[in-house]
Amino acid sequence: MYSSVSLIELCIHQVCVWKQSSFVESLDCFARNGVTSTALWKPLVDDAGVKQAKKNLRDSGVSAISMCPLVLLEPQNEHDSVLRAKQHLQFLEDAAELEVKSVIVITGGLSPESRDLNGQRQKVLEELELLIGQAEGTGLKLAIEPLHPMVCGTRSVISSLSEANDILDKLKRDDVMGIAVDTYALWWDARLKEEIQRAGSRLLNFHVSDWLYETRDIRLDRGMPGDGQIDNALIRSWMREAGYKGPVEVEILSAMDWWKKPADTVVRKICERISFL
Numbered sequence: 334m335y336s337s338v339s340l341i342e343l344c345i346h347q348v349c350v351w352k353q354s355s356f357v358e359s360l361d362c363f364a365r366n367g368v369t370s371t372a373l374w375k376p377l378v379d380d381a382g383v384k385q386a387k388k389n390l391r392d393s394g395v396s397a398i399s400m401c402p403l404v405l406l407e408p409q410n411e412h413d414s415v416l417r418a419k420q421h422l423q424f425l426e427d428a429a430e431l432e433v434k435s436v437i438v439i440t441g442g443l444s445p446e447s448r449d450l451n452g453q454r455q456k457v458l459e460e461l462e463l464l465i466g467q468a469e470g471t472g473l474k475l476a477i478e479p480l481h482p483m484v485c486g487t488r489s490v491i492s493s494l495s496e497a498n499d500i501l502d503k504l505k506r507d508d509v510m511g512i513a514v515d516t517y518a519l520w521w522d523a524r525l526k527e528e529i530q531r532a533g534s535r536l537l538n539f540h541v542s543d544w545l546y547e548t549r550d551i552r553l554d555r556g557m558p559g560d561g562q563i564d565n566a567l568i569r570s571w572m573r574e575a576g577y578k579g580p581v582e583v584e585i586l587s588a589m590d591w592w593k594k595p596a597d598t599v600v601r602k603i604c605e606r607i608s609f610l
Contacts (some may be wrong), residue, residue, distance in 0.1 A: 338569070338610040340367050344398055344580035345605075346540070347374040350599055354590035356381035360393035364594040366604055372398040372538075372582055373431060375424070383427050390431065398580060399476070399513075399538055400428045401437030405460045406453070408444050417460075422467050435474040435537045437513050438464070442487040451489050458500060463511050476537040477501075478513040480523075483551045492527035494519055501535055511537035514572065515584065517544060517555055520548040520563045529571045539608055540584040541565045553588040557602055559609035566610060581610045 343367050347359045356377040363371055377522050378400065390397055403424045410417040428436050440457045443450065461477070467477055479497045480489035491497055497512050504510055512535045519525055529536070543561030548554045555564060558565055569581060583603050585591055591599050 338581050338607045340604065340607070341369065342366060342580050343607060343610070344370040344372060344582040345355045345600060345603055346372040346584040347377050348372075349583060349585045349587075349591065349603070351377050351452055352588075353594070354596045356386055357389040359407050359596065360389055360395045362600055363395050366597065366600045368600065368604070369394065370396050370580055371486050372437075372584070373397045373428075373433060375400060375402065378431070382589070383430050387431055397431055397433045399435040399437055400424075400431065400433045401439075401478075402474060403436050403438045403464075403475075404441045404453075405438060405464070406441040411441075411444055418463065418467070421464055423472060423485070425468055425471055428473055428556060429471045433473070435476045435511070435513075436468075437538060438475050438477045439480060440477075440489045440491050442485060442490060450485075450490060456529055458503060461500070461504060461510070465504065465506050468509050474511050474537050475509055475511075476511045476513040477587055478538075478540075480515070480516055481518045481551065488552070492518075493522055493524075494532065495522075495524060498528055498535070507535055511535045511561055513537050513538035513540060514568075515540035516563050516568050517542045517584075520544060520568065522546040525568065529568075529575045533575050536572060536575060537579070538579065538582060539569070539572050539577060540578060540582050540585065541569070542585045543609075549589060553586050555585045555587055557591065558583065558606045559584060583610075 350359050367510035479491045482492040543558050543563050545556040545561045
């Protein structure tokens with residue numbers, strides 16, 4: 334039997350309640366329910382403004398462990414390196430101001446007219462090298478997050494933990510770079526345990542939710558832990574064996590279910606489900 338997650342180890346991502354809460358409302362909800370850490374969702378930070386967000390965090394007593402998502406290459410900036418560098422730098426400066434430990438990085442997919450997957454992966458490697466240069470001296474860690482293969486074309490050309498480990502092997506910058514493991518994205522991988530062990534000290538963030546048996550949307554129909562097919566507790570045990578000591582971060586994107594419920598209902602249910610983590 335796996336050891337249970339304690340409330341102090343639980344982190345609830347702002348994205349779980351972002352459709353029904355403002356930045357400050359999400360923090361107040363977490364605090365009311367005894368949750369002391371969160372991961373920041375950039376759209377909510379933008380709505381509040383960095384200065385106000387920093388004050389809200391300080392007043393709430395809820396600490397922020399990370400901010401996401403920093404998207405490396407998007408259709409609107411892929412062909413404008415100056416704009417892209419400016420946007421990435423602003424993201425990093427905001428994250429540093431909010432005193433998070435890590436920034437979650439996803440690669441972005443292919444541009445609509447492209448079929449050059451290998452070429453895009455090479456661009457990702459080059460862009461990460463530039464991002465590392467921007468992140469140096471900020472105290473931030475960059476956590477690359479592989480996403481499910483079904484969103485390879487639109488969200489991430491890195492789909493497995495093996496690919497993420499290979500990238501970090503090439504970059505040789507573990508002082509700045511690491512990995513975010515998301516069970517929703519990686520639970521299917523037969524080599525997941527081995528690749529978690531391989532990642533070792535590179536493991537910076539651990540995201541959990543559940544894969545519903547009959548999912549209605551590959552990205553926005555994540556289940557509450559315990560409602561689906563992912564053995565989150567088993568994967569957490571592999572993370573611990575590999576040396577990960579950070580919090581368990583519940584990250585539920587749920588346009589058809591949980592985003593329609595009151596924030597307190599969502600947070601209370603997550604707290605009730607810690608035995609599945």
